[in-house]
Amino acid sequence: MMQNACVVEQPPTLAYDSAQRSPELSVIVPTFxxxxxxxxxxxxxVASLRGIDWEVIFVDDDSSDGTTNLxxxxxxxxGRVRCIRxxxxxxxxxxxxxxxxxxxxxxxxxxxxxxxxDVSLLPEMLRRIRAGxxxxxxxxxxxxxxxxxxxSRARLGGSRIATQLARTLLHIDVxxxxxxxxxxxxxxxEALAPRLSTQGxxxxxxxxxxxxxxxxxxxxxxxxxxxxxxxxxxxxLVAAEYLSLLLAKLTGDLLSLRFVLFALIGGSGVVVHLAVxxxxxxxxxxxxxxxxxxxxxAMTGNFFLNNILTYRDRxxxxxxxxxxxxxxxxxxxxxxxxNVGAGQLVHEQAxxxxxAGLAGAGLGAVFNYxxxxxxxxxxx
Numbered sequence: 001m002m003q004n005a006c007v008v009e010q011p012p013t014l015a016y017d018s019a020q021r022s023p024e025l026s027v028i029v030p031t032f033x034x035x036x037x038x039x040x041x042x043x044x045x046v047a048s049l050r051g052i053d054w055e056v057i058f059v060d061d062d063s064s065d066g067t068t069n070l071x072x073x074x075x076x077x078x079g080r081v082r083c084i085r086x087x088x089x090x091x092x093x094x095x096x097x098x099x100x101x102x103x104x105x106x107x108x109x110x111x112x113x114x115x116x117x118d119v120s121l122l123p124e125m126l127r128r129i130r131a132g133x134x135x136x137x138x139x140x141x142x143x144x145x146x147x148x149x150x151x152s153r154a155r156l157g158g159s160r161i162a163t164q165l166a167r168t169l170l171h172i173d174v175x176x177x178x179x180x181x182x183x184x185x186x187x188x189x190e191a192l193a194p195r196l197s198t199q200g201x202x203x204x205x206x207x208x209x210x211x212x213x214x215x216x217x218x219x220x221x222x223x224x225x226x227x228x229x230x231x232x233x234x235x236x237l238v239a240a241e242y243l244s245l246l247l248a249k250l251t252g253d254l255l256s257l258r259f260v261l262f263a264l265i266g267g268s269g270v271v272v273h274l275a276v277x278x279x280x281x282x283x284x285x286x287x288x289x290x291x292x293x294x295x296x297x298a299m300t301g302n303f304f305l306n307n308i309l310t311y312r313d314r315x316x317x318x319x320x321x322x323x324x325x326x327x328x329x330x331x332x333x334x335x336x337x338x339n340v341g342a343g344q345l346v347h348e349q350a351x352x353x354x355x356a357g358l359a360g361a362g363l364g365a366v367f368n369y370x371x372x373x374x375x376x377x378x379x380x
Contacts, residue, residue: 023080025054025126025183026103027111030095034113035065042074042081044119052126058113059084059099061091090313092180093206094198100189109183110203116225117181124220125183134188134215137204138222139176145221162242170209170249175219177205188215197248197257199313200241209249241309261310262369265302273298296329303328303376311377324376331371 029041038058045056058071062085071083084099100108107129111117117138125136139145141163159178166177182204188211195210196203208215244260255263273294280290303325307316316324 022104023053023055024105025049025052025107025109025122026100026105027054027056027109027122028059028096028099028103029056029111029113030059030061030092030099031063031067031071031113032061032090033063033065033067034060035063035067035070037113037115038067038070039074040115041113041119042078044115045122048119048122052123055080055082055103055105057082057084057099057102059086059095061089061095062087088314090315091199092201093196093203094313096203097193097196097198100186101193103186106186107183108186108189109181111181118222118225121181121220121222122183128218128220129183129185132216133218134185135207135217136183137174137176137179137217137219138181139174139179139219140222140224141175142219143221144223145176146223165246166205166209169246170205172205172208174208174217176222177208178202179204179222181222184215195253197245199257200245202242202245206245206249210253258310258373259369262306262372265305265310266368268305269298269302272301299329299332300325302332306372306377314377316377327376328372331375332368334367334371 027045031038042056045054058067058081060068060071060083062068068083068085071081075081075083082102084102086095086098089095089098096110100110107126109122109125111119121138125138128136141160163176163178166172167174170177180201180203184207189207192207192210196206200206241257241261244257244264247260248255248257276297277290277294280293281287285293306328307321307324
C-alpha cells in the first residue's frame, strides 16, 4: 500500500520594498541623562552624512531626565532616528553591544552622546571601510589628534597609562585602544560579539583583545572636544573596571570581568577583616566574638562595594538593598564553611599552611561568586 507523500507547504513569496532596506551605516549612541545633547547629535549627523544612507540608534539606560522621550519625539519626525530603552541594565559596553546587535547595517559606528566626538569624521571612517578596512578608530593620540581639550590633566594621564598597559600586556598595536569612537564592519563585530563583555566602558579594547584573526585596522586623528552639556558618567570605579577587564583578557577570558572584580573586592575585605579584628581584640573582646565582628564588618563592606561596582548593572536599591545584604551574609557564611573544609583537606594532604589557605580562599570565593550571582544579584 502506497503512503501519501509528505508535502511541505512553501511560504508565500514576499514583496520587498527596496526603498525601505536597511541603511548602510548605523551610528550607535549610548546615553544616560543626555537629553540636552540629543538634538545636537542628530543635527550634526544630518549635516555631516549628506548623501549617505544612515540611521542613529540611541541606547538609553532608562534616563531620569527624559532622554528617551526626547529621542522618540525626534524619531516621529525623522525615521532615521531610533531608540532602545534599557530597563534594569546599565553600562556603556552593554548598551553599545545591544545597539550594534539591533542593527542590520553593513557598517556600525559607536560614538558618545555628549558631542565630544567630531561627527564630521564619520564619512571618512565609512569610506575606509568601503575600501577594505574592518575597523577604523578615531584616535586622540594619532598624529594631529588631541585629548587635552576634553580631558582633565588627571584623566589624560590616566588614559595614557591605561593605553600603554593595554598595548604592552595585550599586544594591541593601535595608538588609542581606549577610544570610544570607532566604526566596524558588521560581520566582523558579529563574529566577536559572543566573546565581548557587557560590563565596563572600554568596548574597543575588548574588541581588539578578543579577535583571533587581526582586523584590518586604520586610525584617523580625533581632537577630543569639551562636553557640551551635562556631567561625565565616568567615575573612579572605571579604573577598577578597566583593570578587571585587563586581567580577564590576560587570562583569555578564563576569568570573567565580573568574577575578577568580585575577587578583588574580596581581597580588600581580608584587609578590612584583619584591621577590625585587631581593633576588637585591643578593646578586650574575646577572640571568637572579635572574629565574628570582623567577618561581618568585612562582609558588609564587600556587599556595598560589589553592589556599586561588580553588579552596577543590577544594582540593588530601597528594600531590595536590605534583603540583598541579608542574603549576602547568609551566602558568605556558607562560603566560610567551604573555605575551611577545602583548607583542611589540602592541609592534611600537603601539610603546607599557605597552600591550604589559598585553596580554601579560592573555593570560598568561587562559591560566594556563583551563589550571590544567583541569589543576591540575580538577573531580573
